[in-house]
Amino acid sequence: MNKRDFLKYSSYLIGGTLVGTQAAAAETSFISPSLRRKRKAGGRLALTFTPYTLQLRHAFTLSTSSRTTTPVMLTEVEFDGVIGYGEASMPPYLGESHESVATFLSRVNLSQFSDPFLLVDILEYVENVMPGNPAAKASIDIALHDLIGKLVGEPFYKLFGLNPEKAPLTSFTIGLDTPEVIRQKVLEAEPYKVLKVKLGRDNDREMIEVIRSITDKPLCADVNQGWKDRNHALEMAWWLKEKGVLFLEQPLPKEMKDDNAWLTEKSPIPIIGDEAIKNISDLLDNKGVYSGINIKLMKCGGMNAAMKLVNVARAFGMKVMIGCMTETSCAISAAAQLSPLVDWCDLDGNLLISNDPFSGLSVVDGIVALPYRPGLGITKI
Numbered sequence: 001m002n003k004r005d006f007l008k009y010s011s012y013l014i015g016g017t018l019v020g021t022q023a024a025a026a027e028t029s030f031i032s033p034s035l036r037r038k039r040k041a042g043g044r045l046a047l048t049f050t051p052y053t054l055q056l057r058h059a060f061t062l063s064t065s066s067r068t069t070t071p072v073m074l075t076e077v078e079f080d081g082v083i084g085y086g087e088a089s090m091p092p093y094l095g096e097s098h099e100s101v102a103t104f105l106s107r108v109n110l111s112q113f114s115d116p117f118l119l120v121d122i123l124e125y126v127e128n129v130m131p132g133n134p135a136a137k138a139s140i141d142i143a144l145h146d147l148i149g150k151l152v153g154e155p156f157y158k159l160f161g162l163n164p165e166k167a168p169l170t171s172f173t174i175g176l177d178t179p180e181v182i183r184q185k186v187l188e189a190e191p192y193k194v195l196k197v198k199l200g201r202d203n204d205r206e207m208i209e210v211i212r213s214i215t216d217k218p219l220c221a222d223v224n225q226g227w228k229d230r231n232h233a234l235e236m237a238w239w240l241k242e243k244g245v246l247f248l249e250q251p252l253p254k255e256m257k258d259d260n261a262w263l264t265e266k267s268p269i270p271i272i273g274d275e276a277i278k279n280i281s282d283l284l285d286n287k288g289v290y291s292g293i294n295i296k297l298m299k300c301g302g303m304n305a306a307m308k309l310v311n312v313a314r315a316f317g318m319k320v321m322i323g324c325m326t327e328t329s330c331a332i333s334a335a336a337q338l339s340p341l342v343d344w345c346d347l348d349g350n351l352l353i354s355n356d357p358f359s360g361l362s363v364v365d366g367i368v369a370l371p372y373r374p375g376l377g378i379t380k381i
């Protein structure tokens with residue numbers, strides 16, 4: 001494989017314009033002699049999947065729910081002895097489950113494809129298998145990106161043309177809890193240089209004051225739609241700015257579009273849409289409502305869709321953040337591959353679990369360090 005040429009190929013993918021004759025030309029020109037030989041030998045893609053349950057280190061409490069486990073589906077896409085790893089994470093509020101993801105993946109027939117580099121074609125087929133199911137779709141998308149990186153022999157961020165030195169600090173989430181536990185969590189979060197605080201109950205100011213009594217690190221605040229009154233939200237935005245909060249995520253319910261837009265216009269800190277914006281369609285529906293978006297692979301359907309969201313959000317002049325669910329190092333590394341493109345990074349999902357089946361990802365100086373290994377750079381334990 002001519003790596004320089006593949007970078008050119010991948011830049012077509014970034015623009016989302018790899019179509020028709022371009023795709024045919026790219027495919028013909030950039031496929032290595034070894035892959036051509038494999039094709040002649042009749043190599044086919046093969047998808048397998050295994051349900052798994054993540055155990056959380058602390059109960060994960062939001063303004064709307066609390067839990068101690070998260071179901072995930074671990075996928076593998078194999079081509080000629082090389083395995084790409086993927087993952088679907090299914091927090092209950094998003095509506096997917098072990099059963100729904102297994103049903104979706106059972107309907108996917110990747111063996112009809114003999115060329116893993118035809119990513120756009122394969123993902124278009126997967127998209128049309130059934131509507132919805134973004135986490136299930138992400139599990140295939142992520143595995144294909146890992147596979148392609150391994151076949152090329154380069155980390156995927158390099159194939160996107162991204163500079164790992166531009167990856168921002170990642171925040172570490174402090175969930176809702178008693179002041180004593182909050183204090184303990186903040187001390188445990190010592191290696192992280194930005195903290196994310198979950199708000200949305202009646203003791204929000206107390207939570208912030210407890211944290212501020214321990215550390216002066218920059219904070220970001222996520223309300224998870226927990227406030228219902230825009231005047232209260234604006235008052236809190238001004239107060240949080242004084243307390244060193246960088247931005248406010250989904251302060252009001254997503255249905256309160258006019259109120260969210262009003263708040264975005266008046267707030268002294270950026271207002272980020274999370275629950276309101278899962279995919280491109282939501283982003284178009286919410287144009288002008290938020291200052292920025294929180295992109296998550298499990299909401300949008302994977303790395304390819306996330307890249308499109310980054311581009312559209314930037315065209316709208318929006319801030320971009322990349323976030324996660326509780327996930328293994330597999331999906332976190334997949335999101336981290338895009339992190340050099342974003343303003344803020346919130347990729348701590350693998351750090352919140354006690355049974356990560358993958359290794360290879362670490363936080364260095366407060367940044368998710370992109371592994372200099374092929375594909376996503378993670379190894380199954």
Ligand code: MG
Nearest residue numbers: 222249250274
């Ligand atoms: Mg959020």
